[in-house]
Amino acid sequence: xxxxxxxxxxxxxxxxxxxxxxxxxxxxxxxxxxxxxxxxxxxxxxxxxxxxxxxxxxxxxxxxxxxxxxxxxxxxxxxxxxxxxxxxxxxxxxxxxxxxxxxxxxxxxxxxxxxxxxxxxxxxxxxxxxxxxxxxxxxxxxxxxxxxxxxxxxxxxxxxxxxxxxxxxxxxxxxxxxxxxxxx
Amino acid sequence: xxxxxxxxxxxxxxxxxxxxxxxxxxxxxxxxxxxxxxxxxxxxxxxxxxxxxxxxxxxxxxxxxxxxxxxxxxxxxxxxxxxxxxxxxxxxxxxxxxxxxxxxxxxxxxxxxxxxxxxxxxxxxxxxxxxxxxxxxxxxxxxxxxxxxxxxxxxxxxxxxxxxxxxxxxxxxxxxxxxxxxxxxxxxxxxxxxxxxxxxxxxxxxxxxxxxxxxxxxxxxxxxxxxxxxxxxxxxxxxxxxxxxxxxxxxxxx
Amino acid sequence: xxxxxxxxxxxxxxxxxxxxxxxxxxxxxxxxxxxxxxxxxxxxxxxxxxxxxxxxxxxxxxxxxxxxxxxxxxxxxxxxxxxxxxxxxxxxxxxxxxxxxxxxxxxxxxxxxxxxxxxxxxxxxxxxxxxxxxxxxxxxxxxxxxxxxxxxxxxxxxxxxxxxxxxxxxxxxxxxxxxxxxxxxxxxxxxxxxxxxxxxxxxxxxxxxxxxxxxxxxxxxxxxxxxxxxxxxxxxxxxxxxxxxxx
Numbered sequence: 111x112x113x114x115x116x117x118x119x120x121x122x123x124x125x126x127x128x129x130x131x132x133x134x135x136x137x138x139x140x141x142x143x144x145x146x147x148x149x150x151x152x153x154x155x156x157x158x159x160x161x162x163x164x165x166x167x168x169x170x171x172x173x174x175x176x177x178x179x180x181x182x183x184x185x186x187x188x189x190x191x192x193x194x195x196x197x198x199x200x201x202x203x204x205x206x207x208x209x210x211x212x213x214x215x216x217x218x219x220x221x222x223x224x225x226x227x228x229x230x231x232x233x234x235x236x237x238x239x240x241x242x243x244x245x246x247x248x249x250x251x252x253x254x255x256x257x258x259x260x261x262x263x264x265x266x267x268x269x270x271x272x273x274x275x276x277x278x279x280x281x282x283x284x285x286x287x288x289x290x291x292x293x294x
Numbered sequence: 295x296x297x298x299x300x301x302x303x304x305x306x307x308x309x310x311x312x313x314x315x316x317x318x319x320x321x322x323x324x325x326x327x328x329x330x331x332x333x334x335x336x337x338x339x340x341x342x343x344x345x346x347x348x349x350x351x352x353x354x355x356x357x358x359x360x361x362x363x364x365x366x367x368x369x370x371x372x373x374x375x376x377x378x379x380x381x382x383x384x385x386x387x388x389x390x391x392x393x394x395x396x397x398x399x400x401x402x403x404x405x406x407x408x409x410x411x412x413x414x415x416x417x418x419x420x421x422x423x424x425x426x427x428x429x430x431x432x433x434x435x436x437x438x439x440x441x442x443x444x445x446x447x448x449x450x451x452x453x454x455x456x457x458x459x460x461x462x463x464x465x466x467x468x469x470x471x472x473x474x475x476x477x478x479x480x481x482x483x484x485x486x487x488x489x490x491x492x493x494x495x496x497x498x499x500x501x502x503x504x505x506x507x508x509x510x511x512x513x514x515x516x517x518x519x520x521x522x523x524x525x526x527x528x529x530x531x532x533x534x535x536x537x538x539x540x541x542x543x544x545x546x547x548x
Numbered sequence: 549x550x551x552x553x554x555x556x557x558x559x560x561x562x563x564x565x566x567x568x569x570x571x572x573x574x575x576x577x578x579x580x581x582x583x584x585x586x587x588x589x590x591x592x593x594x595x596x597x598x599x600x601x602x603x604x605x606x607x608x609x610x611x612x613x614x615x616x617x618x619x620x621x622x623x624x625x626x627x628x629x630x631x632x633x634x635x636x637x638x639x640x641x642x643x644x645x646x647x648x649x650x651x652x653x654x655x656x657x658x659x660x661x662x663x664x665x666x667x668x669x670x671x672x673x674x675x676x677x678x679x680x681x682x683x684x685x686x687x688x689x690x691x692x693x694x695x696x697x698x699x700x701x702x703x704x705x706x707x708x709x710x711x712x713x714x715x716x717x718x719x720x721x722x723x724x725x726x727x728x729x730x731x732x733x734x735x736x737x738x739x740x741x742x743x744x745x746x747x748x749x750x751x752x753x754x755x756x757x758x759x760x761x762x763x764x765x766x767x768x769x770x771x772x773x774x775x776x777x778x779x780x781x782x783x784x785x786x787x788x789x790x791x792x793x794x795x
Contacts, residue, residue, distance in 0.1 A: 137569035149572040157581040369675040380666025388587040396606035397674040406588035
């Protein structure tokens, strides 16, 4: 059965389908997560990911790719996990940066973490609005409405700050990669 | 020493099912062989604290099963698969294993994971939520093994565990036995001699309620050499030879 | 069966890149964590309450799976007693008083024991002893049926002597059904014994005094009932001590 059929079966309560999904997708998910998280954390995040798949299979739309959908869940679970455990705010961007790559080389992941750290410092000092928006939106993966409430500003302001953050980071990363002779 | 049995007997009415058995064993897999009616099941039932001995003494896991409190402690650390295991048709495999985990007073928080581990160990993961009435005989037997191992028992008693399992499953089961025998005492009662040879570090042969042989599988094989006893495999020949000797000495006595 | 060298290696990934699980990530343990949550049974309110009351989740579970405590059975018992109430209101004969012991006896026979528990042998090797389970189940079934009977009795407007008079015979009939079911290893035989014994008692009472309710209202019978109940209780106790079975 293809992935779409399996997810539909999971939504209907078939735990054997979940088992099959696990055997197909857990290995590469584990590999991706492992490039940015320690092994014990990978196990926790992976477990929560598949439990989220079990609970949320009803929300899957067959138009999206199953692998991408599951990876999206894994990323959110990693964000939740890191938020709960108060881990370094730079680990999650590396998780996000693991999108579109295969099982990453830990050294490459470390390099990308360093590049990111440098880029983020461009946004301004800690606690300034851009850094706060960056932290809440992209590191802790919170929705716009929640960020607006936390920062005490309207949603429109959050969105324009996010836009500014992305512009600054893009510029910083581009110039950074050029200066280092092209990491990417 | 997990099991210390001294001159234990068991009588049912006029039948002397067990007529003076003494055994001692620690961790490892212990095989109990013998023909039907030899007393293997009764011996196992006594070790499972289901039936008290008529005479003699037993110490299981360092405790005397005669007292209520000790018996309870033993039972928490015990796994038992009877020869005839009934099942609850409306229960699923997971519910069945969970039921006995709860009756063994496993801490409730540990139960879900222990159930999952036991069900996967016997390769019933794909049938965890299937009702027992939909399972084949071999699968039911495996569900029975799962409930026996769910509490990671220190003393595991299995009466004809491979009944209904196909040869491949029996092979994998023997692997499971060896794993379990690393830490616990596993007593396997079977009439399938080859199961014993592959997995057991010690073997006893029973006949007419008594132990007529106790040693390693190699010792049993040695007993069959050069005797011309019946059997396709060396271990079987040893077994037949031991039984023949026991029967003839009984006949000589009476 | 999953052995130590079973691997969860599979190809896959949204970009088709083969992924091998990292060697330091225990995929078996991850799956067990998922399976534990997916397969777990979440006890409902009655079971949780019973667990707290009895201080034992195992005993609570054993209680809620008692055949005669399942919803269908309880409803059936209520229906029988309701019919009795209606008949009493219609004819004046206190059918409830006559039916209540019979309903209870049937329920008790199906409470537990070798007659009804297919995994009897295994249950006898459990830390929570089979006798404990039997005791709790019998008490619960008895209490439930007594409660239903009381409601039916009051609803049928019977006199006080008849309203409570059947509690003692109910105890005797229940004990008889339980003892026979345990000894004969059959719930059905227990039911027959319980119902048969009760029918004989009622008919004898009628023959002696001309009233159907003699079996329930006659104070001379209280002591015999209690003696029967005690004796049958002892028999059930002994019968669960030494199990028979293939040696």
